[in-house]
Every structure is written in structure tokens, then in C-alpha cells.
Amino acid sequence: MPKMSVGFAMVLLILGNIVAVFSDAVIKNLPTGAAVYQFVLFRQLTAVLMLLPFCLFNTKTRLFSHLKWHFVRGHVWLFGAIFMVFSLQALPLATVNAIFYTAPLLMLPLGFLFYKDTLTTPTITVSIAGFVGILVIVQPTQISLAAVSALIVAVTMATNNLLVRKLPQHHTVAQTLFLTNLMGIPFAFSLAIWENQPLDWYPLLTAASSNLFILIYAGICVLVYRTVEAHKISSAEYTGLLGAVIVGIMWFDEVPDLSFVIGSALIILPLVWLATLESVKYKKEIRIK
Known part of the structure; x- marks a missing residue:
């Protein structure tokens, strides 16, 4: 795959994060009283249908092999999707996204617990600030x-990101996303049955729209991170919070207050600082080699 410039890669990432915000906005736009578990089931099903063609075209790898960690990750993913709907329906879009951005912070202590990853003074400082x-x-x-x-x-x-290390290497990104959603469908179906709500096709359209936005974002991430080193462009990911503020104001008339600005700065700026430190460290290691 040909290399692309850092500037163009960052522009693509910014656009991708804006698209991802619309996925949250669509979910937030669900009508009050919508069947949450039914919606989550539709989201799993539409994701599987959208990803299936990309999996069928790849016949070089065995799709249904080594499923243990896909099963675990799929249910963690499903658990997160349920609480995502609850939080988006009750909180301002920008507030929810600001809290979502703590996932990289949470990966630091969780990485230490799961894999004994090293915790340095900068990483501990960033976690506390977040x-x-x-x-x-x-x-x-x-x-x-x-x-x-x-x-x-x-x-x-954060847990899903860390579980990526456990996944088999022979599965492609599309196959991984496909299996993650597929593994959770039986439990999502049982939750929808337990919910016992009348079948409503409106959440199906919402679920499909939400997945389309997320898949576009995931595709952009695969494209740019395969061609440009992550430490050079990852800071562009944080523009998604600005996109959430803009969409929240224009779509839902949600104007952030001063506490949101200060809190978001305490979450995002330390992450940018840590990414900068990692970039400098990476460059020094390259020079030594």
C-alpha cells in the first residue's frame, strides 16, 4: 500500500472522527421509550450483514477458528453497546464523548492488571488527571x-482494545469486527425476548445508520494506520470531541458549560502530552538503531 503524507492522514482521521460522532448522534436520536435491547440486537445483526461480504471475499483464512477470545470480546462489546444507549439518551452528546475519551486512560491501569504493562510516572500522572x-x-x-x-x-x-492482543493474528480487521458482533447475537436475542417489546422497525434503520458511520470510521483508521506510524497522527483522534460539541449544539441544542471545557482539557491535553513523549521516545530509539 503506498504511503500517504502525515497531513493528509490527519485530515482523514479528523473526518473519520466527525463521522463517528454522527453514529452517537443517531443513537441519541432514538425516541424516548424505544426498546433498548431490541435496538442493540438490530445493531449486531446489521453490522454482521454489512461485514459479511468482506469476509466472504477472503477465502485464505479460516473464519470460524480460534473463537474463544472473539466470544469474550463480543460479549464485552455487547455490554458496552447497551450502556452506550443508556448514556446517550440521558446525557449531552459532548459530555458522553468526553467520558468515552477516558478509555485510553483506563487502558493504562488495566494493561498493568492484565499484562503487567509498565506504569511510568507520565502514565500515572495522565491517569490521575483524566x-x-x-x-x-x-x-x-x-x-x-x-x-x-x-x-x-x-x-x-479499554478492555476491548486490550483484548485485541489475545485475538488470532490470521483474522483480518473485517473478520474481527464480524466475529465480535456475531458472537454477541444469541445473548442480544435473549435480552430482546426478555424485554418483551413489540417489534419496531424504526430502531432497525437507526442501527443500520449507526453501524454505517462506525464502519466508515473503522475503514479510515485501517487505511491511515497501515500507512503512517500511529505516533505521528494519533493526536488527530481527539478532534472527535470538538465534533461532538458542534453536533450537540446544532442537532440537540446542547451548549457545553465551563466545567465541561475544564474537564475535557484535563482528559485530552495529558493524552496529547503522553503521545508526544512516546513520539520523542520512538524517534530516539530509531536513531539508536
């Missing part, structure tokens, strides 16, 4: 079930 940022945004006196739900989503996102 935790303070969450408290500033949600404010301890106003912590609600929706805020806890958003934080649970961030934990599932």
Missing part, C-alpha cells in the same frame, strides 16, 4: 446512572 477531569465534568454531587453508564462504556472500550 480521573479528575471526569469528576469536573460530571461533578460528584450530580453523578447519575447515565454518567456511570458512560464510564462503564469507556471501561468496555
Whole structure:
């Protein structure tokens, strides 16, 4: 695959993050009282149908082999999807996205627990700053079930990212996403049956639209991260929070307050600082080699 410039890669990532925000906005636009588990089931099903052609075209690898960690990751993914709906329906779009951005912070202590990853002074500092940022945004006196739900989503996102290390290497990105969604369908179906709500086709269209936006974002990520080193462009990911603010204002008339700005800064700026440190460290290692 030919190399692309860092500038063009960052532009693509910015566009991808804006597209991803629309996935959240579509979910937030679900009508009050919509059957949540039915929607999550539709989301799993439409994702599988969208990804199936990309899996069928690849006949070089055995799709249904080594499924243990796909099964685990698929149910963590499903658990996160359920709480994502709860949080998006109750909180401003920008607030939810700010909490979602704590996933990279949560990966630091979780990586230590799961894999004994090294915790350095900068990583510990970034984690503490991010935790303070969450408290500033949600404010301890106003912590609600929706805020806890958003934080649970961030934990599932961090866990899913760490579980990637356990997945078999022979599966492509499309196959991995396909299996992640497929593994959760039986449990999602049982939840929808337990919910016992009348069948509603509107959530199906919403689920398909949400998945389309997310798959576009995932495709852009695969394209740019395969051609440009991650440390050079990953900071562009944080523009998604600005996109959430803009979409929240224009679509839902949600104007962020000062606590959101301060809290978001405590989450995002330390991550950018840590990414910069990692970039400098990477360049030094390359020079030594």
C-alpha cells in the first residue's frame, strides 16, 4: 500500500472522527421509550450483514477458528453497546464523548492488571488527571446512572482494545469486527425476548445508520494506520470531541458549560502530552538503531 503524507492522514482521521460522532448522534436520536435491547440486537445483526461480504471475499483464512477470545470480546462489546444507549439518551452528546475519551486512560491501569504493562510516572500522572477531569465534568454531587453508564462504556472500550492482543493474528480487521458482533447475537436475542417489546422497525434503520458511520470510521483508521506510524497522527483522534460539541449544539441544542471545557482539557491535553513523549521516545530509539 503506498504511503500517504502525515497531513493528509490527519485530515482523514479528523473526518473519520466527525463521522463517528454522527453514529452517537443517531443513537441519541432514538425516541424516548424505544426498546433498548431490541435496538442493540438490530445493531449486531446489521453490522454482521454489512461485514459479511468482506469476509466472504477472503477465502485464505479460516473464519470460524480460534473463537474463544472473539466470544469474550463480543460479549464485552455487547455490554458496552447497551450502556452506550443508556448514556446517550440521558446525557449531552459532548459530555458522553468526553467520558468515552477516558478509555485510553483506563487502558493504562488495566494493561498493568492484565499484562503487567509498565506504569511510568507520565502514565500515572495522565491517569490521575483524566480521573479528575471526569469528576469536573460530571461533578460528584450530580453523578447519575447515565454518567456511570458512560464510564462503564469507556471501561468496555479499554478492555476491548486490550483484548485485541489475545485475538488470532490470521483474522483480518473485517473478520474481527464480524466475529465480535456475531458472537454477541444469541445473548442480544435473549435480552430482546426478555424485554418483551413489540417489534419496531424504526430502531432497525437507526442501527443500520449507526453501524454505517462506525464502519466508515473503522475503514479510515485501517487505511491511515497501515500507512503512517500511529505516533505521528494519533493526536488527530481527539478532534472527535470538538465534533461532538458542534453536533450537540446544532442537532440537540446542547451548549457545553465551563466545567465541561475544564474537564475535557484535563482528559485530552495529558493524552496529547503522553503521545508526544512516546513520539520523542520512538524517534530516539530509531536513531539508536
